[in-house]
Amino acid sequence: MTKNINLYIARREHDIYQKDIANKLGIHPQTYHEKERGKKDFTLTEARMLAQIFECTLNDLFQEEKTNLKVVD
Template sequence: MKNALPDQRREHGWSQQRLADELGVSRQTIISIERGRFDPSLPLAFKLARVFDCTIEDLFDPED
């Protein structure tokens, strides 16, 4: 699944570790999501969208 997580994170000036800390997950989880190796659970996807003040659809494209 294609995602805009790295772009959103960089736009906010956040490191992977800061985002991980904000969400209560490991940095490895963020790396895996950004690289497309791991699709986040629905609750985690909602948290990501809330953190970046956008919709889940803005972050993730399941069609790709």
């Protein structure tokens, strides 16, 4: 599991605290913290709720960015 950096960024851009998101999801703030850090997984229901809260897609929140690095000899 990896840190959900896109979720972290979305939450910070919307100026929302972890405890506020946890309350909306109906989970303990510490549990949310562990999920955002990638130590636990979000349920599909929680992920969909997050996408609604941040008005984006699941891919926007949870898809890892692919880098376009080229190796040059």
